[in-house]
Amino acid sequence: MPLRAALAIACLLACALPAQARTVYRCVRAGTVSLATAPEPGSKCEAKEIPDDAVQTPNLWGNFGVFSGVLYEREQDGKKVYSTRKLPGSVPFLKFTVATPPGEPAHPGLGKIGKPRMDLFPKPFKAAAKKSGVPEAWLRAIAHAESGYDAKALSPKGAQGVMQLMPEVAKEYGVKDPYSASESIDAGARHLKALLKRYKNDLTLVAAAYNAGIGVVAKYKGVPPYAETRAYIDKVMALNARYREVLGPKPQRPADAVPVAASKGE
Numbered sequence: 001m002p003l004r005a006a007l008a009i010a011c012l013l014a015c016a017l018p019a020q021a022r023t024v025y026r027c028v029r030a031g032t033v034s035l036a037t038a039p040e041p042g043s044k045c046e047a048k049e050i051p052d053d054a055v056q057t058p059n060l061w062g063n064f065g066v067f068s069g070v071l072y073e074r075e076q077d078g079k080k081v082y083s084t085r086k087l088p089g090s091v092p093f094l095k096f097t098v099a100t101p102p103g104e105p106a107h108p109g110l111g112k113i114g115k116p117r118m119d120l121f122p123k124p125f126k127a128a129a130k131k132s133g134v135p136e137a138w139l140r141a142i143a144h145a146e147s148g149y150d151a152k153a154l155s156p157k158g159a160q161g162v163m164q165l166m167p168e169v170a171k172e173y174g175v176k177d178p179y180s181a182s183e184s185i186d187a188g189a190r191h192l193k194a195l196l197k198r199y200k201n202d203l204t205l206v207a208a209a210y211n212a213g214i215g216v217v218a219k220y221k222g223v224p225p226y227a228e229t230r231a232y233i234d235k236v237m238a239l240n241a242r243y244r245e246v247l248g249p250k251p252q253r254p255a256d257a258v259p260v261a262a263s264k265g266e
Contacts, residue, residue: 022049023050024036024037024047024048025038025039025046027039027040027044027045028043028252029255031252031253032085032252032253032254034085036082036085038076038079038081038083040083040085059241061098061100061254062100062245062252063100063245064100064254064259065100066098066259066260067097067098067258067260068095068098068260069096069254070086070092071092071094071095072086072092072093073090073091073092073093074089074090074091075089084255084256084257086255086256113235113242114144115242116140116144116245117149118140121181121182124181124186125140125143128188128189129189131186132189136243137243137248139185139189139192140239140243141237141243142163142188142192142207142210142236143162143188144243145232145236145239146162146164147161147162150162160178160179160184161181161184162181162184162188163187163188163191165184165191169187169191173186173191175187195214198214203236203237205223207233208222216229
């Protein structure tokens with residue numbers, strides 16, 4: 001089993017191919033990022049569940065370009081664990097090179113995602129994020145994907161405003177003017193807060209429910225088999241990464257890794 005776990009994470013890092021459902025830990029320490037099969041001592045680690053039906057193998061690294069590193073093996077709590085950070089007692093297990101997505105087309109047919117737009121509605125987004133506790137990067141990713149920040153947007157299905165709220169959702173959150181940017185953003189933040197609670201901070205399910213509805217996610221017990229919804233999830237995740245880079249702390253880098261220069265022909 002440990003060998004299978006190691007090969008699975010190695011495949012995630014180097015091959016970017018779908019694999020069995022598993023938990024991978026994204027660990028941050030001193031501005032560096034590593035991936036591991038168990039929480040690393042001394043690092044702040046976040047568990048990332050990768051389901052069998054994932055839209056695509058998620059990018060757990062961030063936007064670091066192409067770099068080479070080593071998958072290390074060590075013993076922790078009596079078990080063999082694997083990590084891309086060289087910790088005491090680690091021995092090299094497998095070398096890898098990985099290209100982290102540059103964030104251009106998020107999915108075939110979506111076109112370019114575009115640059116983060118921090119100049120639009122700065123006060124409403126900051127206020128809604130602070131009030132709801134929903135990260136501003138996630139709020140902006142949804143708004144960017146939904147309406148392109150068009151306060152007067154109206155979808156063929158009836159979704160309205162910056163956050164593209166359906167009339168019944170807007171009514172639930174007491175929205176009086178669905179085309180008011182501040183009202184739409186505030187209600188959208190509260191709706192996302194409820195979805196984050198319902199799905200235990202699983203952003204994939206939150207995005208699926210925001211796009212297709214809670215009932216549809218319940219019906220399919222996860223991401224529905226709709227091309228539109230799966231493409232939407234892809235786009236929102238890519239946008240969230242971009243906004244996190246703009247709004248987050250100082251840029252991180254992969255632990256114990258070196259950048260790989262692109263060849264002149266690329």
